[in-house]
Amino acid sequence: MKNKAKKYWRENLKYLFILLSVWFIVSFGAGILFKDFLNQFKLGGFKLGFWFAQQGSIYVFVILIFIYIHLMNKLDKKYGYAQ
Amino acid sequence: MDVQLWTWILVGISFTLYFGIAIWARASSTKDFYIAGGGVSPLANGMATAADWMSAASFISMAGLISFSGYDGSVYLMGWTGGYVLLALLLAPYLRKFGKFTVPDFIGDRYYSNSARTIAIICALIVSFTYVAGQMRGVGIVFSQFLQVDITKGVLIGMAVVLVFAFLGGMKGITYTQVAQYCVLIFAFMVPAIFISIQMTGNPFPQIGMGARVEDGTFLLDKLDELHTQLGFKEYTSGTKSTWDIFAITFALMAGTSGLPHVIVRFFTVPKVKDARKSAGYALLLIAILYTTAPAVSVFARTNLITTVNETAYTDLPDWFKNWENTGLISWTDKNNDGKIQYRNSDAVNGKPVFTEERGKNGERIISNPSTAENELYVDKDIMVLANPEIAQLPNWVIGLVAAGGLAAALSTAAGLLLVISTSVSHDLVKKQLKPNISDKGELLIARISILVAIIVAGFFGIYPPGFVAAVVALAFGLAAASFFPAIVLGIFDKRMNRQGAVTGMIAGISLMLFYMIRFKTGLIGIMDPLPESEWWFGTSPEGFGVIAMLINFILAIVISRLTPAPPENVQQIVEDIRIPSGAGEAQMH
Numbered sequence: 001m002k003n004k005a006k007k008y009w010r011e012n013l014k015y016l017f018i019l020l021s022v023w024f025i026v027s028f029g030a031g032i033l034f035k036d037f038l039n040q041f042k043l044g045g046f047k048l049g050f051w052f053a054q055q056g057s058i059y060v061f062v063i064l065i066f067i068y069i070h071l072m073n074k075l076d077k078k079y080g081y082a083q
Numbered sequence: 084m085d086v087q088l089w090t091w092i093l094v095g096i097s098f099t100l101y102f103g104i105a106i107w108a109r110a111s112s113t114k115d116f117y118i119a120g121g122g123v124s125p126l127a128n129g130m131a132t133a134a135d136w137m138s139a140a141s142f143i144s145m146a147g148l149i150s151f152s153g154y155d156g157s158v159y160l161m162g163w164t165g166g167y168v169l170l171a172l173l174l175a176p177y178l179r180k181f182g183k184f185t186v187p188d189f190i191g192d193r194y195y196s197n198s199a200r201t202i203a204i205i206c207a208l209i210v211s212f213t214y215v216a217g218q219m220r221g222v223g224i225v226f227s228q229f230l231q232v233d234i235t236k237g238v239l240i241g242m243a244v245v246l247v248f249a250f251l252g253g254m255k256g257i258t259y260t261q262v263a264q265y266c267v268l269i270f271a272f273m274v275p276a277i278f279i280s281i282q283m284t285g286n287p288f289p290q291i292g293m294g295a296r297v298e299d300g301t302f303l304l305d306k307l308d309e310l311h312t313q314l315g316f317k318e319y320t321s322g323t324k325s326t327w328d329i330f331a332i333t334f335a336l337m338a339g340t341s342g343l344p345h346v347i348v349r350f351f352t353v354p355k356v357k358d359a360r361k362s363a364g365y366a367l368l369l370i371a372i373l374y375t376t377a378p379a380v381s382v383f384a385r386t387n388l389i390t391t392v393n394e395t396a397y398t399d400l401p402d403w404f405k406n407w408e409n410t411g412l413i414s415w416t417d418k419n420n421d422g423k424i425q426y427r428n429s430d431a432v433n434g435k436p437v438f439t440e441e442r443g444k445n446g447e448r449i450i451s452n453p454s455t456a457e458n459e460l461y462v463d464k465d466i467m468v469l470a471n472p473e474i475a476q477l478p479n480w481v482i483g484l485v486a487a488g489g490l491a492a493a494l495s496t497a498a499g500l501l502l503v504i505s506t507s508v509s510h511d512l513v514k515k516q517l518k519p520n521i522s523d524k525g526e527l528l529i530a531r532i533s534i535l536v537a538i539i540v541a542g543f544f545g546i547y548p549p550g551f552v553a554a555v556v557a558l559a560f561g562l563a564a565a566s567f568f569p570a571i572v573l574g575i576f577d578k579r580m581n582r583q584g585a586v587t588g589m590i591a592g593i594s595l596m597l598f599y600m601i602r603f604k605t606g607l608i609g610i611m612d613p614l615p616e617s618e619w620w621f622g623t624s625p626e627g628f629g630v631i632a633m634l635i636n637f638i639l640a641i642v643i644s645r646l647t648p649a650p651p652e653n654v655q656q657i658v659e660d661i662r663i664p665s666g667a668g669e670a671q672m673h
Binding site for chain 1: 149154156157160161164165167168169171172173176290291293294295296302303304305320321326329330333334357360361363364367368371374375378659662663664665
């Protein structure tokens with residue numbers, strides 16, 4: 001029982017680490033730190049770094065939460081924690 | 084029909100709707116009052132969270148702010164949405180599993196200490212009050228702008244409306260009115276944006292229109308960058324703040340968003356842990372609709388403003404310009420006596436314009452404090468969203484709709500905040516500390532009395548806004564980031580975290596943040612003036628300083644917890660328990 005809970009938690013942490021890395025990369029990475037570099041490229045009429053800062057990062061945030069919901073629902077089922 | 088009539092009709096219909104819902108969703112127990120009985124569906128909760136979250140600032144001010152700051156405005160867009168990722172992944176599911184009513188509840192139980200609970204209450208009150216004063220002001224401004232009543236009357240009407248649905252229904256009434264308010268505000272925001280996007284770029288999606296080509300074949304953003312360069316502004320897409328400051332502000336806003344008590348409490352209202360995750364997803368999706376449209380509105384409005392106004396003779400200007408000039412939110416001084424408006428990158432006025440009773444030779448209102456700089460035009464940032472439909476010459480009903488939407492945004496946020504304030508008093512203070520034996524009925528009565536008091540205090544600040552309110556609202560996020568965020572995250576993810584560590588961290592975080600705010604932003608009235616930018620620590624603005632205070636909170640908490648005894652066995656058990664989603668049941672009565 002205790003072991004199961006530990007394993008569940010470890011997998012949860014792994015998901016969090018991956019998802020939060022993406023969260024960091026699109027916003028702080030693409031939208032802020034590497035914005036000037038990315039602005040050399042264009043996405044339609046948008047400079048790419050600017051697009052990430054004002055549009056792209058928000059889309060990715062929404063997608064990230066839905067991926068998380070999906071992963072956690074699967075994980076809950078796998079460990080018998082689904083309600 | 085004229086704008087005024089449309090506004091009355093649309094505001095009237097939406098208010099009737101809110102009242103109807105408030106009467107239908109009356110609260111009969113403290114559980115109804117605090118967490119809507121714990122049975123709200125994830126989608127409804129997502130909508131309510133979104134309405135709660137999107138305040139008068141998001142609806143009215145944000146697009147205008149971005150319009151005038153270009154790329155720098157990205158901090159709000161990323162900060163106020165990215166926080167939901169933290170909330171969904173790090174906080175909401177676990178706090179739902181914990182299953183109590185408030186954030187101080189969690190802090191008090193997890194750190195087995197009433198002093199920790201009290202500190203959390205104080206932080207919650209500071210954060211919520213700074214925020215709610217701004218909302219009441221927003222209500223007053225919308226009323227006075229569109230319905231031609233003075234701001235004081237506007238605030239009073241707003242107070243009465245909030246009172247009805249918050250007082251009767253508590254969280255239950257608020258949640259279901261917020262669902263309606265979300266629909267009103269998003270419709271009101273999208274309609275003009277879509278109209279203008281079609282007008283300027285032929286694309287009905289503002290998110291795409293923003294990056295599309297305008298009539299002459301150039302990309303809209305390129306055109307705007309060029310206009311900016313011509314007038315001596317920095318390119319719209321590059322911005323002026325340092326990379327570090329942008330980073331710090333964005334981070335502080337994100338952590339602050341996920342630490343705001345009125346947002347967190349929403350996740351106590353859903354039945355299961357699974358639903359808490361899901362409703363965070365819905366909430367962000369619904370918020371993202373407005374947040375991806377706002378930067379497009381900013382670009383449209385900015386381009387429209389420059390092309391309509393710059394180098395145009397005052398006598399040829401459209402009516403909206405003179406209407407807003409009459410309200411005192413636009414001013415023009417013909418410095419070079421050519422009768423045309425020159426818009427340049429400098430301050431046209433020293434501070435805010437002070438109008439005299441006289442009119443100039445073109446018919447413009449004379450101000451007594453123009454600057455010597457070349458720029459002749461002063462535009463208040465807040466009018467961009469409100470004036471946008473007029474600038475784009477949209478039909479009158481759209482303008483009325485925007486007023487109804489602005490009111491929905493301000494009222495829904497104010498209600499959510501007032502509830503947090505009253506809960507802090509009736510539940511966290513009275514029930515948990517002063518009078519534990521109080522009956523459910525008695526507690527409900529105290530909750531209602533404190534909401535009444537909170538509304539009066541908030542209304543007072545709305546009518547007589549202290550000068551520091553505007554400066555402080557943005558800093559509420561820094562305060563939340565510096566206090567709650569680390570204490571909650573560590574409470575879930577660090578089993579070894581104990582009372583000593585968390586309490587020291589919270590006190591250090593919030594005092595440092597308060598100190599920095601006072602030192603650099605507000606000053607101590609009459610004693611000390613705020614210090615200039617050149618004195619900022621590590622080049623960090625007060626808005627971004629929350630990140631540093633938060634880091635110090637984290638570090639102190641971890642170090643001190645390791646030097647002091649581990650938390651008791653039963654507390655460690657709580658932590659293990661909240662990490663597992665099953666068995667959440669309903670929020671516990673206690």
